[in-house]
Amino acid sequence: MMNDTASDMRAGSLRTRGDQLVEVDDRLFLQSVARALYVLEAFGRDAKPMSLSEIAASAQVTKSAAQRAAQTLLSLGYLERSPDGGLMPGRRLLDRAFDYLRSNPLIERATPILIELRKNSGERVDFSLFDDLTILYAIRLQSKRETFFATLAGRRIPTFCSSGGRAILAHLDDSAVDDILRRSERRPLTPKTIVDLDQIWEKVREARQEGYAYAAEESLVGEIVLSAAVINDKQQPVAAVHIAGSLSEWTVEDFRKRFAPLAIEAARALSY
Amino acid sequence: MMNDTASDMRAGSLRTRGDQLVEVDDRLFLQSVARALYVLEAFGRDAKPMSLSEIAASAQVTKSAAQRAAQTLLSLGYLERSPDGGLMPGRRLLDRAFDYLRSNPLIERATPILIELRKNSGERVDFSLFDDLTILYAIRLQSKRETFFATLAGRRIPTFCSSGGRAILAHLDDSAVDDILRRSERRPLTPKTIVDLDQIWEKVREARQEGYAYAAEESLVGEIVLSAAVINDKQQPVAAVHIAGSLSEWTVEDFRKRFAPLAIEAARALSY
DNA sequence: CACGTATGTATCGTACAGCGATACGAGCGC
DNA sequence: GCGCTCGTATCGCTGTACGATACATACGTG
Numbered sequence A, B: 001m002m003n004d005t006a007s008d009m010r011a012g013s014l015r016t017r018g019d020q021l022v023e024v025d026d027r028l029f030l031q032s033v034a035r036a037l038y039v040l041e042a043f044g045r046d047a048k049p050m051s052l053s054e055i056a057a058s059a060q061v062t063k064s065a066a067q068r069a070a071q072t073l074l075s076l077g078y079l080e081r082s083p084d085g086g087l088m089p090g091r092r093l094l095d096r097a098f099d100y101l102r103s104n105p106l107i108e109r110a111t112p113i114l115i116e117l118r119k120n121s122g123e124r125v126d127f128s129l130f131d132d133l134t135i136l137y138a139i140r141l142q143s144k145r146e147t148f149f150a151t152l153a154g155r156r157i158p159t160f161c162s163s164g165g166r167a168i169l170a171h172l173d174d175s176a177v178d179d180i181l182r183r184s185e186r187r188p189l190t191p192k193t194i195v196d197l198d199q200i201w202e203k204v205r206e207a208r209q210e211g212y213a214y215a216a217e218e219s220l221v222g223e224i225v226l227s228a229a230v231i232n233d234k235q236q237p238v239a240a241v242h243i244a245g246s247l248s249e250w251t252v253e254d255f256r257k258r259f260a261p262l263a264i265e266a267a268r269a270l271s272y
Numbered sequence C: 001c002a003c004g005t006a007t008g009t010a011t012c013g014t015a016c017a018g019c020g021a022t023a024c025g026a027g028c029g030c
Numbered sequence D: 001g002c003g004c005t006c007g008t009a010t011c012g013c014t015g016t017a018c019g020a021t022a023c024a025t026a027c028g029t030g
Helices: A031-045 A052-061 A063-076 A092-103 A105-121 A163-168 A174-184 A198-211 A252-270 B031-045 B054-059 B065-075 B092-103 B106-120 B163-169 B174-182 B196-208 B253-270
Strands: A012-017 A020-024 A079-081 A085-089 A123-130 A136-141 A156-158 A213-218 A224-230 A237-246 B014-017 B021-022 B079-081 B086-088 B124-130 B133-140 B156-158 B214-218 B223-231 B239-246
Touching: A031 A052, A031 A063, A031 A085, A031 B031, A031 B065, A031 B092, A052 A063, A063 B031, A079 B021, A085 B092, A092 A198, A092 B031, A092 B086, A092 B092, A092 B133, A105 A123, A105 A237, A105 A252, A105 B253, A123 A163, A136 A163, A136 B092, A163 A174, A163 A198, A163 A213, A163 A224, A163 A237, A174 A198, A174 B054, A198 A213, A198 B054, A213 A252, A213 B223, A224 A252, B014 B196, B031 B054, B054 B065, B086 B174, B092 B106, B106 B133, B106 B239, B106 B253, B124 B163, B124 B174, B156 B174, B163 B174, B163 B214, B163 B223, B163 B239, B196 B214, B214 B253, B223 B253, B239 B253
Parallel strands: none
Antiparallel strands: A012 A020, A079 A085, A123 A136, A123 A237, A136 A156, A213 A224, A224 A237, B014 B021, B079 B086, B124 B133, B124 B239, B133 B156, B214 B223, B223 B239
16 A cells, blocks of 8 residues: 555645645544634733634634634633633643643653652753754753743743753754754844854754753843753654753853763663 | 434534533534544543544544544644554643643732742642642642652642642532532542541531641642632632642641641732 | 454545624623 | 624535545454
8 A cells, every 4th residue: 555655646735824834634634623723722822811803813713713612612621711701721721731741651751760850950850842943841840949931831942042952953963953943033032042053053063072952041041951862762852851050059160060960861861 | 404303403402422411502512623622531531642443432432533533633733643653642732731821810820929838838839720529730849859740730639638629628618518529439549538528527627717728648648738728809719729748757737837827828829 | 374353544425514704782982 | 872892693505524434454363
């Protein structure tokens, strides 16, 4: 079967979504399901309770479609009414995320190792998944002082300017790195964010040599993060282990010297 | 057309799902969306990569429906292929949960207060939402030593045997408490779990008097948890603040004396 | 090595679920 | 009062999504 060279004869229709063209594998695709998910995703753009009309506009579906999807999601707990009558994401979403974390063998394996790392380092420890232009925090073990966003799994930050992202890039070949960097928007998150292509490349090369990456104040002022990549059985980087500290307690050099071996060790234990 | 077979043509129809009867509000309900969500929920029952057939069986949809839903969810990132070819929840679910946490005003308000509480107590601090028979962990701030599940938001535990649940019950009137206790399965989680109705009532009454609840080793051996309820503007309990410690470091009495005021104070700050 | 039984994948004709436009009523500001 | 926007409800048509079924593949197993 599967004369795969040509997927030509069948499937692969193109659908438009906003101004993007999205290649859709087959006609098993359920449009109403997609519309409902677009409705949920509207809150990713605007994290506040929204009216039906706002949702319809943001999700780029008709008001009717939004209405039907919202009713359905509401009755299943994936949307909730906010006190003022608007709509907001429902707590059922937490259950699904929980399922994700529980079902994922890598994360299951990672948790005890990260807990150990947290204990040994005394600093914040994170575990993030590589997802093209962004890395996605999956496990977060805080230290004492933290800010709101530092506690939330599900947060994404750009690959190009995070230590985790660059630790991962260091394990890709040049063309793949180039591809990612080119497609990244490279908007600075702090005044110290490195956005220059050559400078990023320099950091990636350094990470290749050292076996880990670090970033000082590139995504949060006053914060230093050091990361090592986790490699799968095909030698591809899939995730990263982070240790994050405060520059009010550490110099960059001391931090690197102290924690690089720990991060590398933890990442290695998770690889393969 | 429109053959008059069976299905009543009017609103508020009843649909069967397994052996449960689910009242569906209107005919704005999108069945295909529901089916897709049932597919995702299958992983809540069995947190491991599953085959399409397993999913179909667990979600109680036909294989065809499961196939279509899976394809759709796959292409949108809400399902992923596991290394062995099976299906597992996709990382996009984390994004949605993140949206939930970010969009929810209560949680936004709670985070800094909990961080402060974590700092002052030095113990693990959790924030859970009341959801009928269960409470749902939304924020978790670990202490040093932790186990896997203690780190995961999205976890649910029974209302009846958790300190948070009983702190919440203490703010409901008797009939509501009774209703919840009766509908709860009351399966013990540890040998120390209190399952006897009268004893639970005793704990609830104690919580009413003290303004907080506690549970020693009822959901995890060696763990003591103390909680205070958060009240909304209609005087209904909606959430709870927990402080959790180890019995290897504290006696029950010392723990209560030391942390009850902190938990109560934090919960009060979040109320209204 | 044919066999049975899993699996995932693909096809197909038809029914009916879901479509979008539109109408309706409530609430707000002017 | 008017004019706007909100959420909600209605309706007839149509094309989406339905379930059964067929097909390819990968297993063990006797």
